[in-house]
Amino acid sequence: MGNGSPAEPEHAGIDARRAHATLDPLVIERYPEFYRSVYRLYLAIRDTDRAYGDFINRLLNPPGAPRTFDANLLTAAYYLNEAQRYIDSLLELFPRRQRIWLRPGRKVAEMRDLRELLGVLFNSGDRREVFEAQRLIYLARLFLSVAATWQVQRGELHRDFFADFLEREFFCHTVSTRDVDIAFGIGSDGMQITYHDGPARRGEEAWRFHLRELNFIQDGWPVRLHVYFYSCRSKREVLPYRYVRGREVYELRTRERWSSLARPRDAAIVSKMLRKGATSPREIPDIVGAMFIARDLCEVEILKEALFDILGGPMKIRNVVDTLTRGADRQLLNRFSGAGYEVFKGELDLLYPAEWPGGEPYAFTVELQIYTLETYLRTIHAKHYASHHRLKRRQFLEGIAPLLFPDEIYGAGRRASHRG
Secondary structure (H helix, E strand, O other): OOOOOEOOOOOOOOOHHHHOHHHOOOHHHHOHHHHHHHHHHHHHHOOOHHHHHHHHHHHHOOOOOOOOHHHHHHHHHHHHHHHHHHHHHHHOOOOHHHHHHHOOOHHHHOOOOHHHHHHHHHHOOOHHHHHHHHHHHHHHHHHHHHHOOHHHHOHHHHHHHHHHHHHHHOHHHEEEEEEEEEEEEEOOOOOOEEEEEOOOOOOOEEEEEEEEEEEEEEOOEEEEEEEEEEEEEEOOOOEEEEEEEOOOOEEEEEEOOOOOOOOHHHHHHHHHHHHHOOOOHHHOOOOEEEEEEEOOHHHHHHHHHHHHHHHOOHHHEEEEEEOOOOHHHHHHOOOOOOOOOOOEEEEEEEEEOOOOOOOOOEEEEEEEEEEEHHHHHHHHOOOOOOOHHHHHHHHHHHHHHHHHOOHHHHOHHHHHHHHO
16 A cells, blocks of 8 residues: 655754744844844834834735734734733643743733834843743744734635545445443553443543444445544644543543633644744644544554545655554654554645636645554553643643743753653
């Protein structure tokens, strides 16, 4: 079976600090030409509202579509507010004893005017205050870039198109649906797993899945496929799954970690940009994603072939990582993934129809993720290193915290959080 082109490791050759140079505490020493350019801008807008208004109008609006000075101030304040709320939300991921030390000073945290923040950059003698102003400006710029990106704006539209396609071409073969409880336990080595239908026994966890059974013909033979979980999402529409403990079982639900933000979904894209060293949302291809959990490896193959058949063949799948069957592919995984993480994942480009007479269809990218029931149970067990919560915490502590709370500014106050 074709598996598409191999994926590149997420962080191969990427220096996130260099990519996000504006977050570098030593930006003045390392990028003096950038510092001089920003200082020149500040001098031009410092003393006159007209120059300041012209600047933010060009920053926030298309050429030839000016808005009023007050309207532009409100827009700039909105993105600065999103940036500060994002920082506040990230602080909640630190151990409690670290938050007081890392919390931004009130002066900068309450500023919602770009000119005032630039004034802090060049007039404050407090190194930490300068960095926090620098950080707020840069994060506001990232939120603005996400909101202004066409692929992101159309994420829900593309998600609906792909989800409707799957319902019409794939899930039309569904013959039954029901909720099932799967109870399981993990051995002391953190790898061995046993599971069964029904209520949990002592020392086990139970999870509830919405099982879909499908019957169809593949290669001339009737096949049966069990899909224990399926979701199709836009990164702007849905954030990571929340594992909800009930009286007897856990359930998979979607959660909104960034609920305090006006556009909470954009925060997920900003986080990924920071981790990957991406300076544009267009560098994040998988705005739309689909996840499947099949019964076992045999059914994973049936599912893959069925998807390939309706999507245009295996050569449409690229950047494939398959740790279900190829152990060597572990080097291609996100570097924050736990040792027991096994998945088939790849990207496909799906054509969206032309939207006007004489126009041409265009492609958007969907990330596919397929798990076996066993490998997915391993990732969600509360005590397992590959669990989703631990993955997200590692992504923050190792991928984002060094950028937004650098040692040069916060010193041991941040480093201690890794031991929390």
